[in-house]
Amino acid sequence: MEQGFFSFLAENLSNFWGYTGIATATLGHIVMIIIGLGFIFMAVKYKWEPMLLLPIGFGIIVGNIPHLAVLKIGVYEEGSVLNILYHGVKNGWYPPLIFLGIGAMTDFSTLISNPKLLLIGAAAQLGIFAAYIAALAVGFDPNQAGAIGIIGGADGPTAIFLSSRLAPDMMGAIAIAAYSYMALVPVIQPPVMKLFTNSKERLIRMKSPRVVSTNEKVLFPIVGFLLTAFIVPSGLPLLGMLFFGNLLKESGVTRRLAETARGPIIDICTILIGLTVGASTQATNFLNIHSLGIFGLGAASFIVATMGGVLFVKFFNLFLKEGNKMNPLIGNAGVSAVPDSARVSEEIGRQYDPKNHLLMHAMGPNVAGVIGSAVAAGVLLGFLA
C-alpha cells in the first residue's frame, strides 16, 4: 500500500518535472529571456522608447518560457489567450488603431505653414528602398526585402503592418529592429548629420512658421487623405486612420473622440502590440542568421534615410533665396521617429548656435515622414502582396 503510494507520488512528481519550464528549457530560450531583460533594462534605465521596449521586453520573456504545446497557452497555439491577442498583429488590426491615435495627437501646423517641409519627409524614405535593394542583393525574397526595407521608415506600427502582410515569419525580428533603432535615433543620427553638413549650413536660421488658421488645419486631413489614398489605395488602413484621427482633433467638435483615440485606444493597442510582438519572437524563429541580416539592414536603412533627408535639404537650398533657406540639420527628422528625430535636430542645432531653435521646424518633416512612410508601405504592399 505504502509502496504504491510512494511510487505514484514519484511518478507524478516526475511527470510534473517534465512539464516545468526548467526541464524543457533550451539555450535559445535562455538567450531570448536575457534579450528581453536587456530591453526592460534599456527602457527603465535609459528611458529608450519605454512605452514599447518595456512591453516588448516582457513579451519576449513571456513568449520564451518553455512549455509543452499541448497546454495551448503559447502565442502560436490556436485559441490561446495570447494567440487571440496576437490576431491583432497578424491581421494588422493594431497598427491602424495606433495610427488613429497618432493622428489625434499630431499637430500638422508646422507642415501647413511651410508645406515644402513635406518633401523632406518624402526624401527620407530613401532608406526604405536602399534597404530593399540591399536585402535583395543578400538573398532575401522581394516580399521579405520589402518588409525589411520598411524599418528605414522608422515607424513601428507601419513596420508591423507591412511585415505582417509581406513576411509574417519575420515580423518579430523586424518589429524589434524597428523599435530598437527608433530608440537609438539619438545615437545613430548625429554622426550622419554632422558628416554631411558644414559649419556654415548648421548655422542657418529659419523663418518662424506663420500662424495657421483652423480652416487650414481642418482641411489638411481631408485633402491629405484624398490625395494620398487615391494615389496609393493600398495604404488606406494607415492613411485613413492617421488623417481621420487628425480630423477628430482639428475639427474641434469631437474633443471626446479625439481624447479617446489619443488616450485609451492608443494605450491599449500599444500594450497589446508590444506584448504580443515580443511574445512572437521565440527562440526557434528569432535566433537565426536572417535576424542578424534584418538588424544589419535595418541599421543601414536608418543611416541612408538620415542621409537622404539631410542631402535633400542641401539640394533644395540651391533653389531657395537667401533668407528662405532651410537648415539641413532638420533633414534627419524626415524619418518618422516622432518626436525623437526632431529633438535630435534641436540638440545638434543648439550645439552650434545655442539660440537656433530647430525643433518646431523639424516637426514638419517629422510628421511628413509619418505620411511618407505610410505611403511607401502602401506602395510596397501594392507591388509585393
Add this chain to the structure above:
Amino acid sequence: MKIKKTLKKGFLLLTLTVLSFASYAQTTFDLKLNELLSNNTENIVDDYGVHSTWIEIYNPTYGAVDIGGCYITNDINNPKKYRIPQGDVSTLIPQHQYLLIWADSIDYHGPLYTNFKLNADGGYIALYSNDGKTLIDQVEYPALEANVSYAKNDSDKWEKTNTVTPRLQNSSYALESASERVAKRDPFGAVISITAMSVVFISLILLFLCFKQLAKFHIKTSKKKAAEAQGVNIDEVQNAGEETGDIYAAIALALKLYQDDIHDIEDMVITIEREDKIYSPWNSKVQTLRQTPEIRKNK
C-alpha cells in the same frame, strides 16, 4: 444667399450622382463572362464527379452581386433558355470573385447547372439580366480541343488557352505570387524602388502644391481682414507670426513652467503635529448613517 442655394443644389446633385454610381456599381450589369471550357475530359469535375462543360462568370465590382434571376443561354434566339434560380446563397458572387456554372444539361442538379451543354465544335453563350431582354455579356467561341479553354486575356480579349483557370484570374498572374513575379522581372529592385520613391514624392508634392496655394489664399484673406480692421492699406499690414525663435522658446518655457506648477500629486509631509481641521457636518459619517429608529411604545 444665392451662392448658398447654388452650393446646396450642387451638393445635392453631387450626392445623388455618387449614390447613383454606387448603386450601379453593384448590379448584375457589371458581370462578365470570363472563361469557358466546352471540351472537358481531364479538367475539374462537378459536384457529381463528372467532367462537365462549364462557364465562368466574373464579378469585377467592389460589392457582392447576386446572379439569381438572370438568364444564361447558348441559343441566340432564346435568351430565356435557362433561368438561374433565385434565393440560393450559391448564386451570390463576392467582389472580384468568380462563379462556375456547369453546363451539363441536367438543370435539377442544382441552381448552378444549366439545361444545356456547351458544344465542343463552337457555339454561343450569353448572359441576360432578370428581365430576359437586357444583354449583360455574350461570346461566340470556336471549336476547342480537349481541355483547352476559351478565356479573356489580360487585355480583355478572348483567346484559346492551355492554362485553364477555373475560379481564378485568367493569366499566369494567378499562378505565381506577386513576390515571385517581382523577383523574375526586377531582380535588383531598381524598378520597384524608383517607382515607389516616385509615388511617395508625387503624393507629397501634390500635397505641397495644394497647401502652398491654400497658404497663399489664407495669407491674402487674413491680411485683407486685418487691413479692414485697422483701416489701413493691405501693404501696410505687418505679417503675423514673424517673431524670432527665442520668443517662441521663451513662450514655450513659460508655458512649461506654468504647467509644471499645476500638478496633480502634491508633496506630502508626514508629521506628528496635530493638524487643525475645520469641522464640517457635510463629510461627517454620522450624518450619512441611518439613525436608529426610535421605538415608540404604546401606552
